[in-house]
Amino acid sequence: MLCVTIGRSRHKAMIAEYKFLAEQGAELVEMRLDYIGRHIDLRRLLADRLCPVVITCRRREDGGRWEKTEDERRMILRSAIASGVDFVDLEEDIAGGIPRYGSTKRIVSLHNFEETPQDLDEIHARLAALDADVVKIATMANSFSDCVRMLRMVEASTVPTIGLCMGDIGTLTRVMGLYYGSPFTYVALSSERKIAPGQVTFEAMRDIYRPDTINAETKIYGVVADPVAHSLSPHIHNAAFKHHNLNCRYLPFRVPADELAFFLQWCRDFGVGGLSVTIPHKEAMLDLLTQVEAAAKGIGAVNTVAIDGLETTGYNTDYRAAMDCLTEALKTQGRAFGKSDEPVRDEDLFRGRIALVLGAGGAARAIAYGLRQRGALVSVASRTEERAQQLARDVGGRGLAWAHRYDIRPGILINCTPIGMHPDVNSTPYDKDRLHEQTIVFDTVYNPENTLLVKDAHAAGCFVVNGLDMFVRQAAYQYKLFTGLEPPVQLMRDTVKRIISPVRF
């Protein structure tokens, strides 16, 4: 069950949100009375009981907004119980002084916004002893292992327990708590109305993660990154799982660099089926796997891991997707210019082409490697010249200082820097006056789809490949590696397009 937390300063707005949620099918709503600025009129708030309610009134030291007296607060909590509200939230230090009455269930809670203490089991025992119907422990996750400890505590408890780790690292606990036996998990009304750090929205939980239907047979997948909150991969993969009616979920795992090995071991132990891997873990992951495909080894980075028991196999679907995009563009260009009636073999399309790669990070490495493998002449220009030189040395190309990127006239130009990415939409890594109509321009940035470079390239009459195409293809390859099924590419594309921010000029 999902419990949607709402906190508004006015009764009218609180009641309107409660009604809206009940209409949306919410099964439980937490009203945060500490958000109400004026005198609290409980009778008015609870007049129409459209769905079950939790009443909470949090002090500042527990992460709330309550500014009036403690006596007043306790009086409100007692009144809520007397009015027969479904649940009341009582902090550890007051739970003993507020007796059970009627049918109201007691949530005895503890919040720690700094850390996840080591003695979770002892804390749990103390809270459970306070005549708790539900124990709630919400702590800040500073490491992935905090989440693992929290879920173990929930699993071991005999009293219904909600164990939440706050912050982006804690998403796992918010989604998987129900599976481990929590009676419900807290969600936010919307991304603008998040009340605790790391809360997932009602809509995302209900439509994307669907924690209430996760069971022992559910196969878990995910993206491991740090940070991870911006990732579109959970949207795209969960939409595809839903489309195929698979009992699978794809979660965002925020894992700090020093915990990657611990995390991978947890994935093996838990039976996670596969991972997308992104910044900053692509290189470090490679050394932790039992097998790595040749291309990923050559690139020196993986963006996908398939896990089968103890076997972990690394792939680089960025590379495959980018090469597919460019192969298609070269074929289209060849046809348009009608150079020859003879069809050109795929492996000959790139041979001798002059390619300029902008940037020298993970994406640049995958693409420069693929281009060289196919016989293109590769130059790399990057802000940090040493990184450009290093990448050029590794793949067998030429390194350039950023200022020298116009020294060559490329047949293929690829932007592998974040320049032009939302919200920096008025920037381009390449001056429009230097674009030539015979150049294939490939911008790997996919948010927005039509970057300034893409627009300039279209205006100059170039052949254009956009990052959205690559993004969807790399995700589709991952989906096939994860499930063995043909990916629903159009659905995946539509899902990303719906989410990425509209460009504002």
Ligand code: NAP
């Ligand atoms: P990365 O490893 O962080 O590398 C970024 C590269 O861009 C570095 O060489 C960096 O230079 C350079 N750079 C950053 N800001 C710059 C600036 N203002 N001027 C000049 N150079 C700059 O990131 P990545 O994983 O390679 O990703 C790069 C971009 O590729 C992302 O922004 C993403 O949009 C795109 N991408 C797209 C897909 C897809 O599927 N479409 C997949 C992966 C990546 P320094 O070394 O000086 O920092």
